Amino acid sequence: MEIFRPDFMLSGNRLLDRGADPALALASARLGIPYVTAALGVDGGDGKIEVLRKCDRGARQLIAASLPCTLLFTDGCCEPRYPVQEALLAALEMKIEIRGVAELGLPVAVVGSRGALLGKERCSFPRSNPQRVTTPAADLPAFERILALLSGGIKPRAGKLHAVAAEQTVEKLLDIFQTEGLLGGSER
Numbered sequence: 005m006e007i008f009r010p011d012f013m014l015s016g017n018r019l020l021d022r023g024a025d026p027a028l029a030l031a032s033a034r035l036g037i038p039y040v041t042a043a044l045g046v047d048g049g050d051g052k053i054e055v056l057r058k059c060d061r062g063a064r065q066l067i068a069a070s071l072p073c074t075l076l077f078t079d080g081c082c083e084p085r086y087p088v089q090e091a092l093l094a095a096l097e098m099k100i101e102i103r104g105v106a107e108l109g110l111p112v113a114v115v116g117s118r119g120a121l122l123g124k125e126r127c128s129f130p131r132s133n134p135q136r137v138t139t140p141a142a143d144l145p146a147f148e149r150i151l152a153l154l155s156g157g158i159k160p161r162a163g164k165l166h167a168v169a170a171e172q173t174v175e176k177l178l179d180i181f182q183t184e185g186l187l188g189g190s191e192r
Contacts, residue, residue, distance in 0.1 A: 009072070010072060011071045011072045011073075012071060012072065012073060012075070013028065013032070013037075013072075013073070013074040013075070014074075014075050014077065015028050015074070015075075015076055015077070016076065016077055016078075016079065017041055017042055017043075017076040017077055017078045017079070018078075018079065028074055028076060029041065029074070029076065031074075032074040037072050037073060037074055038069045038070065038073050038074070039073065039074035039075070039076065040055045040057055040067055040069060040073070040074070040075050040076065041057070041076045042057050042058040042059070042076070042077075042078045043055050043056070043057055043058075043075045043076060043077045043078065043081070044056045044057065044058050044064070044077070044078060044081045045081065046075060051070060051071050052068060052069070052070050052071065053068070053069055053070075053071065053073060054066055054067070054068050054069075055067045055068075055069060055075060058078050058081075138152075140152035140153060
């Protein structure tokens with residue numbers, strides 16, 4: 005948006021898979037561009053537009069905005085138009101303009117993983133042999149069956165109380181970790 009500086013941006017108000025999509029609204033706010041959500045219709049000219057907006061309880065609101073502007077349309081505001089076959093065939097022959105980082109005027113430091121606001125996270129795979137959950141007995145009360153399912157089949161372990169001197173605490177902890185296999189086979 006910063007590079008092309010469009011006069012008018014149109015999008016849906018919601019994503020189909022997860023609901024509200026704040027990306028265009030946040031980008032418009034960052035650039036200081038007015039945006040209107042829940043738009044039903046638009047009319048205008050001479051650098052200004054009037055937008056009919058859907059409000060609570062079926063009310064309608066007429067809003068005036070200057071261009072450039074972002075409109076986020078609500079679902080059901082219009083019927084989608086499908087292209088005719090001639091337009092589809094003409095689109096296949098169109099040349100697609102390809103722009104690289106240099107043509108867009110972006111410094112390399114803001115592109116890719118170096119310019120990402122979120123860093124890479126470590127990927128881990130599930131355990132190869134997960135704990136099997138057994139079906140609780142049908143004669144148990146419902147609450148106990150639910151608790152058995154939520155436990156994941158893990159039986160509570162009996163704890164051991166170790167009372168040792170402060171000097172031996174680290175040594176005893178390392179022995180416990182080694183016994184439980186938490187040290188990965190490393191030698192002390």
